[in-house]
Amino acid sequence: MAQHLAEPNATTILSDDASWWRQAVVYQIYPRSFADGNGDGIGDLKGILSRVDYLADLGVDAVWLSPFYPSALADGGYDVADYRDVDPRIGTLAEFDELVEALHARGIRVVVDIVPNHTSNLHEWFRRAVAAGRGSAERERYIFRDGSGANGELPPTDWLSVFGGSAWERVDDGQWYLHNFAVEQPDLNWSNPEVRADFVKTLRFWADRGVDGFRIDVAHMLTKDLTEPLPSRAELELIPRDGKHPLIDRDDVHEVYAEWRAVFNSYDPPRTAVAEAWVDSARVPLYARPESLGQSFNFDLLLADFDAAQFRDIVTSNLDLAALSGSSSTWVLSNHDVVRHATRYGLPKTRRDESGKTLEKAGNDWLLGGGAESQLDRERGERRASAATLFLLGLPGSAYLYQGEELGLHEVADIADEQRQDPTFFRSEGSEIGRDGCRVPLPWSAHGASFGFGADGAHLPQPGWFAEYAVEREEVDPASTLSLYRRALALRHALQSGEQLGWIETGRDDVLRFTRPGGWQVVTNFGSEDYPIEDGANVVLSSSGATDVVRGESTVWIAP
Structure with missing residues (x-):
């Protein structure tokens, strides 16, 4: 029981x-x-x-x-x-x-x-950086670069942001800032x-x-x-x-x-x-x-x-x-x-x-x-x-x-x-x-x-x-x-003690069983056929509700 x-x-x-x-x-x-x-x-x-x-x-x-x-x-x-x-x-x-x-x-x-990694483009620092212009101390808090192309009209590199599109965005004076994520997320300069x-x-x-x-x-x-x-x-x-x-x-x-x-x-x-x-x-x-x-x-x-x-x-x-x-x-x-x-x-x-x-x-x-x-x-x-x-x-x-x-x-x-x-x-x-x-x-x-x-x-x-x-x-x-x-x-609060884990062989490739300090055991059946539990096992929790077997695609906890 x-x-x-x-x-x-x-x-x-x-x-x-x-x-x-x-x-x-x-x-x-x-x-x-x-x-x-x-x-x-x-x-x-x-x-x-x-x-x-x-x-x-x-x-x-x-x-x-x-x-x-x-x-x-x-x-x-x-x-x-x-x-x-x-x-x-x-x-x-x-x-x-x-x-x-x-x-x-x-x-x-x-x-x-x-x-x-980045601030919002509405952060006070970034607003100051855009306003201060090229070579300013404010821009050194971020990653600004001149563009490529004849007149700097192209991004410094062809890098892509995580969210798609170029990883560079141009500001009004022609420089570009790096944003590995959204355009609104300029990367900070962690060398600063x-x-x-x-x-x-x-x-x-x-x-x-x-x-x-x-x-x-x-x-x-x-x-x-x-x-x-x-x-x-x-x-x-x-x-x-x-x-x-x-x-x-x-x-x-x-x-x-x-x-x-x-x-x-x-x-x-x-x-x-x-x-x-x-x-x-x-x-x-x-x-x-x-x-x-x-x-x-x-x-x-x-x-x-x-x-x-x-x-x-x-x-x-x-x-x-x-x-x-x-x-x-x-x-x-x-x-x-x-x-x-x-x-x-x-x-x-x-x-x-x-x-x-x-x-x-x-x-x-x-x-x-x-x-x-x-x-x-x-x-x-x-x-x-x-x-x-x-x-x-x-x-x-x-x-x-x-x-x-x-x-x-x-x-x-x-x-x-x-x-x-x-x-x-x-x-x-x-x-x-x-x-x-x-x-x-x-x-x-x-x-x-x-x-x-x-x-x-x-x-x-x-x-x-x-x-x-x-x-x-x-x-x-x-x-x-x-x-x-x-x-x-x-x-979990009642059973948990120590941080060790020991695997118990189950005889089936689709069933995992491990034990924790104090004798707490976890058995998970990844397959479709029931996995029998030995008589007398003290099943205290079951994801399927069954306490006599481990149903397919379910887990049971056994207390000592």
């Missing part, structure tokens, strides 16, 4: 454990789409504050707030106009302080996004001491307000070597990414992070940081070292199919990488940049080359085709998503959850072109559908103009089927995805 362990106290006082992050469950909030407290269609701090008990009941250890800073929303808030303030549409600094206090009172820590000093000031500003940690956006792209002559795009592709690439994953970026680490360690307990670093796996430990940021995201599970061999290889390799740095690994299945995993797992397998490298973003073809229901098996996607989530939550290391996945939400495909907001869609002329589908505001109730998100509408359209996934429905349904997440997080 399944044993029910006690729920943790949701109002515990925040501990001073400096290692809290090593096995924390962190819940990502995309503020503009979480909850709208003033009814203007945009999520805000008041909205988040009204849902802190929901977060406490869910059982998360920390909340990660995606950017809430003043922004023109050229890139969903990642075009920051002021790093030390709150966007007036989202709230005030006083409301931020109130939110931190409310979360801390419930034992929930706060992580904020830092976006250091003023840039470095200002970000130290920003880190202290938020740490002094009680922020417990920082998520560092595109942490691998800050420092650059732009010694003339600049290479062409074709030449860039041939340069190894071994620490000396002109633009990506340079060794000298860790000089910046060593300075930041000194700032983090000046607090008690030390502030934490996690790198968003899309780099070769062998270089991940550089970011996760205690003298650098201390932890780095692992996106491998997010890119994998629902496949036992892929999952085992990824877990084994990433635990080895964590051991090299002395950090703990991170695990994530969904975030604000990718198709939700309930949808990915309900679609045909991702197309890969012979080496296993992903050839296209999972779900992009489906979205471009209008999100045809004939291609998506919703029930299977949700079943697999629950199984994968329980697998992930059983692993040693920190787990990152994205808002709405605890409801089993699918990607929203039906968004009209004129309603889209993601620059990826516009810069690629629609060949990349963009990330709006995972950023649609959450459904809190089954009725109303915005399903309880706010008083009226929402800034992105919510489909009618959101009513089925509303919090008010799922929280009273013991068989819902929300109920499963709540039970899983409570049990």
Whole structure:
């Protein structure tokens, strides 16, 4: 018979454990789409504050707030106009302080996004740079170059931005500035001491307000070597990414992070940081070292199919990488940049080359085709998503959850072109559908103009089927995805001890089983045939509800 362990106290006082992050469950909030407290269609701090008990009941250890800073929303808030303030549409600094206090009172820590590669083109620094003209000290904070061609009318290079189109934009006096992302996101010059000093000031500003940690956006792209002559795009592709690439994953970026680490360690307990670093796996430990940021995201599970061999290889390799740095690994299945995993797992397998490298973003073809229901098996996607989530939550290391996945939400495909907001869609002329589908505001109730998100509408359209996934429905349904997440997080706190993992052979290629310190076991069946459980096993959680077998595409937890 399944044993029910006690729920943790949701109002515990925040501990001073400096290692809290090593096995924390962190819940990502995309503020503009979480909850709208003033009814203007945009999520805000008041909205988040009204849902802190929901977060406490869910059982998360920390909340990660995606950017809430003043922004023109050229890139969903990642075009920051002021790093030390709150966007007036989202709230005030006083409301931020109130939110931190409310979360801390419930034992929930706060992580904020830092976006250091670029500012908004509305940032005071950039406005001054454009006005000051060629050769000015103000322009030295960014990356300005003269153009090519007879009269400088062509970009300095043929480089492309991540969002499509040229990576250079011309200003009125004829010079060009580098923007690796949107035109509205000019890259900073990290060789400039003023840039470095200002970000130290920003880190202290938020740490002094009680922020417990920082998520560092595109942490691998800050420092650059732009010694003339600049290479062409074709030449860039041939340069190894071994620490000396002109633009990506340079060794000298860790000089910046060593300075930041000194700032983090000046607090008690030390502030934490996690790198968003899309780099070769062998270089991940550089970011996760205690003298650098201390932890780095692992996106491998997010890119994998629902496949036992892929999952085992990824877990084994990433635990080895964590051991090299002395950090703990991170695990994530969904975030604000990718198709939700309930949808990915309900679609045909991702197309890969012979080496296993992903050839296209999972779900992009489906979205471009209008999100045809004939291609998506919703029930299977949700079943697999629950199984994968329980697998992930059983692993040693920190787990990152994205808002709405605890409801089993699918990607929203039906968004009209004129309603889209993601620059990826516009810069690629629609060949990349963009990330709006995972950023649609959450459904809190089954009725109303915005399903309880706010008083009226929402800034992105919510489909009618959101009513089925509303919090008010799922929280009273013991068989819902929300109920499963709540039970899983409570049990994780009760069962978790140590950071070791041992594989147990199952006799089947499609079934993975591992044990954690104290005898906690996790069994995931990636296949379709039931996997028997030995008599007397104390099954405390099952994604399928069955406690005598592991059903196909499901996971069970076994307590000692």
